[in-house]
Amino acid sequence: MKTESPKIAIIGAGVSGLIAALNLEEHGYSPVIYEKTDRVGGRIKTTIFDGYQLDHGFQVLLDAYPMATxxxxYDSLELQKFLPGAQVFKDGTSVVIGDPLREPNLLFSTLFSGIGNSRDKWKILKLNKSLKNKSIEEIFGQPETSTIEYLNGIGFSKDIINSFLKPFFSGIFLEPNLETSSRMFQFVYKMLGMGQAAIPKAGIETIPIQLKNRLQSTTFKFNTTVKSCRNGELLFSDDTKVFPDYTIIASEAPLIMPNLKTQQIAWHSCDTLYFTSPKKAIKNPMIGLIANDQALINHLFYHTSLQCLQKGDNELLSVTVVKKHDLTEYQLIQKVKEELKQFAGIEVDRYLKNYRIKKAIPITKDLRYAMTPTETRLTDRIFLAGDYLLNGSLNAAMISGETAAKGVMEVISMG
Ligand SMILES: Cc1cc2nc3c(=O)[nH]c(=O)nc-3n(C[C@H](O)[C@H](O)[C@H](O)COP(=O)(O)OP(=O)(O)OC[C@H]3O[C@@H](n4cnc5c(N)ncnc54)[C@H](O)[C@@H]3O)c2cc1C
Known part of the structure; x- marks a missing residue:
């Protein structure tokens, strides 16, 4: 521990704030985290509802993320892994499409799925190979276009785009038109090729809880909202103030920094509805995609196809909607139930919950993988972290937290 340790504040106990704290602790500092809710994790949250384990929004960890490794x-997270593929519901039937190189069981179903043509399958193999050989730096160093333009540019058929690639990646980007940067598409595709998607056995929130449990000398001030950050002074919602030496804003900085007010962050939203169901329409742990342009539902997943720590009596199904809509909650539930029946032949027996997440994934232009410690520095005392600075992923949240902590320590070391 340093003799006269500077006072370092972190605003936000999401993944980026927790990683910033870990890095500071490793160098002997004892930061204070101010968090407006009563828990760590930010956008990563799991609730036990009536015996069922519900993540707030369907999200997965890609176990190949360099920062996650x-x-x-991973062992103590007890990661439950998905099969590399999806069950596509189309025209009243369903087919399984996947990566037969990694999951040989999917070879026949993929070849004979009737989705895409033989040139598409060849192009997929070629894309796998080229992204395997491309470094992450190369991917993010390339000019960006939208994912949909990139896929059209490769020459994929309309069928494979609309029936598989579009719903699959819309579920990751949380937007229906694949306007997200081609850099993100390539990064996620590479990560999926190098590893698997997974959810911890006790739910996605186990991730931030594990990070919190590693912190020894960090102080948490929960239920503490920072109203503004002006010239290094933090003003809280109860009108008390503190004046730390350094602050890392690991939350939406434009909401608390007066001089950033014009740089509001735009977000993709989604709804994730949970139902119980007497049986599973998808046997294996893989997501289901609704390949119909008219459908509001994008993807579904039977959480009970993986091991869950808390298991209710029936199968647990989540359904995610990424298209914009103006339905009331009641109308949305009815619409989703109708579509489950119409497009996938699925009957649910009980509606449990809907998580409407307005600020799910930040919309970022000139999407980046990383930044330098100096780039996190807004003023001599204020540093920024958060996925919105790079790209909407756990990996980016971790990089941003690590880099902001380095930024602070660089300035301290300069005296
Ligand atoms: C539905 C959904 C699906 C997703 N799917 C995936 C996925 O499959 N894979 C993936 O890698 N990523 C996914 N993500 C993205 C991932 O969850 C985020 O990138 C990551 O959690 C962001 O962490 P963060 O620390 O940057 O921000 P946040 O988690 O938003 O943390 C910010 C924290 O700051 C606090 N805070 C805000 N304002 C204040 C204030 N004024 N004072 C005090 N505290 C404040 C908040 O309460 C919060 O705890 C998904 C996100 C959502 C919502």
């Missing part, structure tokens, strides 16, 4: 202990 660096910071997380």
């Amino acid at each position: 660096k910071y997380l202990d």
Whole structure:
């Protein structure tokens, strides 16, 4: 521990704030985290509802994320892994399409799925190979276009785009038109090719809880909202103030920094509805896609196809909607139930919950993988972290937290 340790504040106990704290602790500092809610994790949250384990929004960890391998202990997370593929519901039937190179069981179903043509399958194999050989730096160093333009440019058929690639990646980007940067598409595709999607056995929130449990000398001030950050002074919602030496804003900085007010962040939203169901329409742990342009539902997943720590009596199904809509909650539930029946032949027996997440994934232009410590520095005392600075992913949240902590320590070391 340093003799006269500077006072370092972190605003926000999401993944980026927790990683910033971990890095500061490793160098002997004892930061204070101010968090407006009563818990860590930010956008990563799991609730037990009536015996069922519900993540707030369907989200997965890609176990090949370089930052996740660096910071997380996968064994104690008890990661439950998805099969590399999807069950596509189309025209009243369903087919399984996947990566037969990694999951040989999917070879026949993929070849004979009737989705895409033989040139598409060839192009997929070629894309796998080219992205395997491309470094992450190369991917993010390329000019960007939208994912949909990129896929059209490769020459994929309309069928494979509309029936598989579009719903699959819309579920990751949380937007229906694949306007997200081609850099993100290539990065996610590469990560999926190098590893698997997974959810911890006790739910996605186990990730930030594991990070919090590693912190020894960090102080948490929960239920503490920072109203503004002006010239290094933090003003809280109860009108008390503190004046730390350094502050890392690991939340939406434009909401609390007066001089950033014009740089509001735009967000993709989604709804994730949970139902119980007497049986599973998808046997294996893979997502279901609704390949119909008219459908409001984008994807579905039977959480009970993986091991869950808390298991209710029936199968647990989540359904995610990424298209914009103006339905009331009641109308949305009815619409989703109708579509489940119409497009996938699925009957649900009980509606549990809907998580409407207005600020799910930040919309970022000139999407980046990383930044330098100096770039996180807004003023001599204020540093920024958060996925919105790079791209909407756990990996980016971790990089931003690590880099902001380095930024602070660089300035401290300069005296
Ligand atoms: C539905 C959904 C699906 C997703 N799917 C995936 C996925 O499959 N894979 C993936 O890698 N990523 C996914 N993500 C993205 C991932 O969850 C985020 O990138 C990551 O959690 C962002 O962490 P963060 O620390 O940057 O921000 P946040 O988690 O938003 O943390 C910010 C924290 O700051 C607090 N805060 C805000 N304002 C204040 C204030 N004024 N004072 C005090 N505290 C404040 C908040 O309460 C919060 O705890 C998904 C996100 C959502 C919502």
